Amino acid sequence: MSDKDKPVIDEYSGVETTGHDWDGIQELNNPLPRWWLWSFYACILWAIVYWIFMPSWPLVQDYTRGALGYSQRTVVTNQLAALAEARADLGKKLLANEPEKIVHDKGLLEFAYAAGKTAFADNCAGCHGSGAGGAKGYPNLNDDDWLWGGSLEAIETSIRFGIRATHEETRFSDMPAFGVDELLEKEEISTLVTYLQGLSGQPITEPEVLEAGKLLFADNCASCHGDDAKGNREQGAPNLTDAIWLFGKDKKTIYETVHTGREGMMPAWDGRLDPVTIRALAVFIHTRGGGE
Amino acid sequence: MANQNSSPPIQLFESRRKVFPQKIDGTFRRLKWLVMIIALGVYYTLPWLRWDRGPNAPDQAVLLDLEAKRFYFFFIELWPNEIYFVTGLMIAGAVSLFLINALFGRVWCGYACPQTVWTDLFVHIERLVEGDRNKQIRNDRSAWSINKITKKFVKHSAWILVAILTGGAWVFYFADAPTLFWDLVTGQASYIAYIWIGLLTCTTYLLGGIAREQVCTYMCPWPRIQAAMTDEDALNVTYRYDRGEPRGAHKKGTSWDNRGDCVDCNLCVSVCPMGIDIRNGTQLECIHCALCIDACSSIMDKIGRPTGLIAYDTEANIERRINKEQTGWRPLRPRVLVYAAVLAVVFIAMGSAYFSRKSLDLAVQRDRNPNFVVLSDGSIRNGYTIKVSNKTLEDQHYFLTLEGLSGHGFSEVGSQDNDIEAIHLVVPGNELLSTRVYVAAPSSNVKSHSMPISFVLTEQWGGPKYRVNDFFKGPDL
Ligand code: SF4
Ligand code: SF4
Numbered sequence: 002m003s004d005k006d007k008p009v010i011d012e013y014s015g016v017e018t019t020g021h022d023w024d025g026i027q028e029l030n031n032p033l034p035r036w037w038l039w040s041f042y043a044c045i046l047w048a049i050v051y052w053i054f055m056p057s058w059p060l061v062q063d064y065t066r067g068a069l070g071y072s073q074r075t076v077v078t079n080q081l082a083a084l085a086e087a088r089a090d091l092g093k094k095l096l097a098n099e100p101e102k103i104v105h106d107k108g109l110l111e112f113a114y115a116a117g118k119t120a121f122a123d124n125c126a127g128c129h130g131s132g133a134g135g136a137k138g139y140p141n142l143n144d145d146d147w148l149w150g151g152s153l154e155a156i157e158t159s160i161r162f163g164i165r166a167t168h169e170e171t172r173f174s175d176m177p178a179f180g181v182d183e184l185l186e187k188e189e190i191s192t193l194v195t196y197l198q199g200l201s202g203q204p205i206t207e208p209e210v211l212e213a214g215k216l217l218f219a220d221n222c223a224s225c226h227g228d229d230a231k232g233n234r235e236q237g238a239p240n241l242t243d244a245i246w247l248f249g250k251d252k253k254t255i256y257e258t259v260h261t262g263r264e265g266m267m268p269a270w271d272g273r274l275d276p277v278t279i280r281a282l283a284v285f286i287h288t289r290g291g292g293e
Numbered sequence: 294m295a296n297q298n299s300s301p302p303i304q305l306f307e308s309r310r311k312v313f314p315q316k317i318d319g320t321f322r323r324l325k326w327l328v329m330i331i332a333l334g335v336y337y338t339l340p341w342l343r344w345d346r347g348p349n350a351p352d353q354a355v356l357l358d359l360e361a362k363r364f365y366f367f368f369i370e371l372w373p374n375e376i377y378f379v380t381g382l383m384i385a386g387a388v389s390l391f392l393i394n395a396l397f398g399r400v401w402c403g404y405a406c407p408q409t410v411w412t413d414l415f416v417h418i419e420r421l422v423e424g425d426r427n428k429q430i431r432n433d434r435s436a437w438s439i440n441k442i443t444k445k446f447v448k449h450s451a452w453i454l455v456a457i458l459t460g461g462a463w464v465f466y467f468a469d470a471p472t473l474f475w476d477l478v479t480g481q482a483s484y485i486a487y488i489w490i491g492l493l494t495c496t497t498y499l500l501g502g503i504a505r506e507q508v509c510t511y512m513c514p515w516p517r518i519q520a521a522m523t524d525e526d527a528l529n530v531t532y533r534y535d536r537g538e539p540r541g542a543h544k545k546g547t548s549w550d551n552r553g554d555c556v557d558c559n560l561c562v563s564v565c566p567m568g569i570d571i572r573n574g575t576q577l578e579c580i581h582c583a584l585c586i587d588a589c590s591s592i593m594d595k596i597g598r599p600t601g602l603i604a605y606d607t608e609a610n611i612e613r614r615i616n617k618e619q620t621g622w623r624p625l626r627p628r629v630l631v632y633a634a635v636l637a638v639v640f641i642a643m644g645s646a647y648f649s650r651k652s653l654d655l656a657v658q659r660d661r662n663p664n665f666v667v668l669s670d671g672s673i674r675n676g677y678t679i680k681v682s683n684k685t686l687e688d689q690h691y692f693l694t695l696e697g698l699s700g701h702g703f704s705e706v707g708s709q710d711n712d713i714e715a716i717h718l719v720v721p722g723n724e725l726l727s728t729r730v731y732v733a734a735p736s737s738n739v740k741s742h743s744m745p746i747s748f749v750l751t752e753q754w755g756g757p758k759y760r761v762n763d764f765f766k767g768p769d770l
Binding site: 031032033034035036037104105106107110130131132133134141143144145146202240243244245288289290291 | 307308309504507511660661662663666667668669670671674676704706707708709729731
């Protein structure tokens with residue numbers, strides 16, 4: 002021990018100092034209480050025991066797995082399994098009940114709504130939006146306009162088999178590309194567009210072409226959209242007289258629709274989601290306000 | 294601190310100097326007994342008191358029902374959204390502590406703090422088993438013998454028994470006491486109850502039996518805060534050094550002139566549960582238990598000097614006596630008045646909040662994604678989640694209507710009726726009902742992109758109306 006290492010004793014308290022001096026302020030080196038030191042050692046010991054039993058140290062490719070083989074992944078998997086089991090009962094009820102019953106049964110509705118909500122956020126929100134508000138080409142599921150029907154069954158079928166999807170039973174419809182396939186002249190399409198705008202109550206600039214439009218409609222469109230243009234859910238042909246336009250109701254967009262056709266696509270969820278989840282999703286969408 | 298020699302051995306830790314407080318009787322000791330009996334009595338009996346609230350609510354006077362999320366305190370019943378009452382109570386508690394500290398120092402620490410009360414109880418048990426201070430010290434130093442082991446065993450068993458009862462009483466605040474008691478006895482209570490009893494048994498035993506004064510010295514923040522808040526006018530347990538010094542042994546019959554009254558008998562140190570010497574002045578460790586006052590008074594009586602060499606006194610008074618001035622106590626100081634005023638404000642605020650509290654809460658949350666929906670006939674629809682808390686104990690029937698939007702129709706999710714004018718809600722007693730409703734109106738009636746509207750809840754038999762304002766959103770015009 003050199004002279005420098007000799008403990009410095011504080012005059013006033015008689016306690017050894019750390020020897021550090023900051024502008025004349027010295028730090029006393031009071032001993033720690035024994036219980037404190039023991040707790041400290043106990044913590045160190047605990048850490049070592051923890052390393053042995055629990056996953057702790059990262060390795061290059063892997064990590065030390067610990068003697069207990071604990072993994073949060075397994076815990077979550079088990080919890081999910083337990084949850085699924087706990088819900089199995091409600092799930093069964095959900096599948097067994099008539100759709101009408103579910104919608105008017107508070108308990109089932111609550112369960113289906115909650116389950117549907119999460120499933121929607123995970124699987125559907127990407128296209129339909131987190132609030133199911135839709136976007137251009139992606140239907141708004143909150144409103145009361147349905148291409149393929151808004152009853153619980155119809156919604157469920159759409160979810161299960163998809164639209165223009167790869168599933169055998171998928172819903173399928175084909176809006177011709179009247180312009181591209183040269184079924185109609187440009188002029189004729191324009192006339193048709195004006196007629197359609199009038200149908201859905203929009204202000205029109207050339208009322209003189211309405212008669213011609215009506216004829217064109219009857220010849221080319223009515224077979225799918227119906228003589229009254231109210232659409233046909235069997236074929237997923239939209240109602241053209243209402244205020245809701247999937248791609249847009251302005252002249253240019255409608256022209257584009259008639260000229261090029263539309264082929265929206267929705268995947269089939271049968272097999273990708275279990276029946277209970279699909280039923281829950283259908284209930285969730287049904288209760289967004291537009292259910293029939 | 295003082296017994297460090299010139300070259301002290303470097304030590305990693307300071308071992309605890311075990312305290313063996315000596316038994317003492319006197320005014321303050323008796324006061325402490327009384328406070329202990331009241332405090333423990335309240336703690337153990339409170340959960341067993343009954344309070345009739347009718348058939349739909351528990352009849353336990355004080356109950357923290359975590360499962361149903363209700364707190365019952367005699368006539369008061371709180372819901373989770375009224376947790377601010379608890380905040381208010383905590384603020385009131387803190388300010389009371391400040392106020393009392395400015396007046397009488399650490400009386401909370403000395404008499405009422407659970408740490409003090411239980412330590413006191415444990416010390417007493419220890420004395421019953423092992424004898425008073427000297428016997429305890431001797432016993433501690435003696436070699437291990439059957440007698441010593443027996444004594445230690447009996448002592449720790451008694452402590453653990455008290456600790457179990459303490460933890461046991463705690464869980465009764467969280468469930469119906471008689472039912473839980475029976476479940477505990479028959480081993481049917483939930484494991485959580487046993488875990489809590491176990492935890493509180495451990496903490497009581499460790500804090501009251503083993504750690505004792507170290508809790509106050511090392512763990513509790515209050516001594517530090519208190520040290521910063523006290524002043525020269527607060528009544529603290531004080532050694533009146535103006536009268537006691539110079540101290541020294543005194544032979545009977547000799548004169549008391551030119552010396553102090555302290556006979557240096559060390560009794561005040563022996564009785565101190567914190568193991569300190571009050572004659573060194575007010576110090577962080579001193580919990581102001583006043584036992585040294587009793588000790589010194591007993592000595593003063595014996596030697597025929599006036600008592601009160603150690604007494605509740607203020608720093609200012611010592612100064613005054615030294616300067617031969619009139620002594621006194623100034624309770625009405627600015628800080629006392631400020632604390633009292635703050636306390637009054639907190640209590641008035643809590644009281645008026647409680648008494649103006651309605652038996653019903655209506656909350657409305659508008660769907661924000663999407664803000665609004667255009668329906669196929671062009672009308673606009675908004676969605677809302679309605680929450681109604683019925684704080685009475687009976688089922689209530691309400692009608693929900695809407696004002697500020699003409700031609701609207703209501704529909705409730707899960708109900709058969711659509712486009713109705715009023716929604717009939719039945720809210721079970723003591724429960725919260727949450728439901729989703731849709732409001733649709735023709736676009737011609739939606740006059741702006743955000744129309745102020747209000748939801749009105751009317752009690753079915755024409756009772757008072759509850760109103761919540763919100764908005765009806767539409768497209769930009
Ligand atoms: S010094 Fe006196 S008042 Fe303070 S803790 Fe000790 S006995 Fe109690
Ligand atoms: S008990 Fe009183 S007389 Fe005895 S040492 Fe303490 S202050 Fe002095």
